[in-house]
Amino acid sequence: MTTYIVGDIHGAAQTFEDLLSKISxxxxxxxxxxxxxLVNNGPDSAQVVRLAKELNAKVTLGNHDLHMLAVAFGAAKPRKKDTFQDLLHAQDADALIDWLRHQHMFLQHDSFWMAHAGIHPSWDLATTLEISHAIEEALQSKNPASFFEHMYGNDPIAWSSNLSREEQLRFGINSMTRMRALHTPAHTLEFKYKATLDTMPETLQPWFVPAHNRTQQPSLFFGHWSALGLHTHEPTRTICLDSGCTWGKQLTAYNPHTHTYEQVDTRKGEAASH
Ligand SMILES: [Mn+2]
Incomplete structure (x- = not known):
């Protein structure tokens, strides 16, 4: 048995199939x-989710996945750039949406952890599990629309157990699916910086650099930060797998046990068109 972790696919279904063939x-x-x-930007969100479902993949949900679910449940309007209409109108849309909303915010495997954007340095494992489970419960509830209505917004930018439940869950969504840079020295969330590490202003640092509480923990895999590409921060064993498939670069499959990987180029026509 081999374990593979695949980076952000963004509706690039043929590229995903190329990668599965390459790793046999x-x-x-x-x-x-x-x-x-899994969804948005590329042309075939439905087929990516369909394939992932058929293969029984385990997913940590990203910001685009949550946005698509919010639109599917009528709690948000699609944006001009959104390209997941194929999924919403697919014959098996209900099954695909239902499968996706039963996925995870955070995954703890035998030898690694996983979250779409990362885990905020202020969070220990107990907090990570508690908040991710609460968000998963809301997504899987009979009426997820009421949760999605409170999901959008950038506040609060700092964690505190004194926050209201709604604020705690929003901080959880934002840190686990949107975070890249943090303000120094307070480690508050910053949402604008998306570029590479070498041009990062001194007032910011990547979320994984102050993650000192990770020294005794397994590798943490994340995606989301395509400008980083395939990137390992050794001191905290945090590994970014978004190698820019949606920007016409590569899609990566990483073996967490051997720390080896395979990549394929994005197929023509499957990169973002914006
Ligand atoms: Mn993302």
């Missing part, structure tokens, strides 16, 4: 984890 993925023997953002 065997659904009877191997196991597949996806860091999230």
């Amino acid at each position: 993925y065997n659904s009877k023997k191997d196991e597949l984890f996806l860091v999230g953002d």
Whole structure:
């Protein structure tokens, strides 16, 4: 059995199939984890989710996945750039949406952890599990629309157990699916910086650099930060797997046990068109 973790796919279904062929993925023997953002930007969100479902992949949901679910449940309007209409109108849309909303915010495997954007340095494992489970419960409830209505917004930018429940869950969504840089020295969330580490202003630092509480923990895989590309921060064993598939670069499958990986180029026509 081989374990693979795949980076942000963003509706690039043929590229995803190319990668599965390249690693000779065997659904009877191997196991597949996806860091999230299966949908949007590319042309075939439905087929990516369909394939992931067929292969019984385990997913940590990304900001684009949550936005698509919010639109599907009527709690948000699609944005001009959104390209997941194919999924909303697919014959099996209900099954695909239902499968996706039963995925995870955070995953704890034998030898690694996973979250779409990362885990905020102020969070210990107990907090991570408690808040991720509360968000998962809301997503899987009979009326997820009421949760999605409170999901949008940038506040609060700092964690405190004194926050209201609604604020705690929003901080959880924002840190686990949107975080890249933090303000120094307070480690508050910053939402604008998306570029590379070498041009980062001194007033900011990547979320994983102050993650000192990670020294005794397993590798933490994340995606979301495409400008980082495939990137390992050794001191905290945090590994970014978003190698820019949606920007016409590569899609990566990483073996967390051997720390080796395979990549394929994005197929023509499957990159973001904006
Ligand atoms: Mn993302």
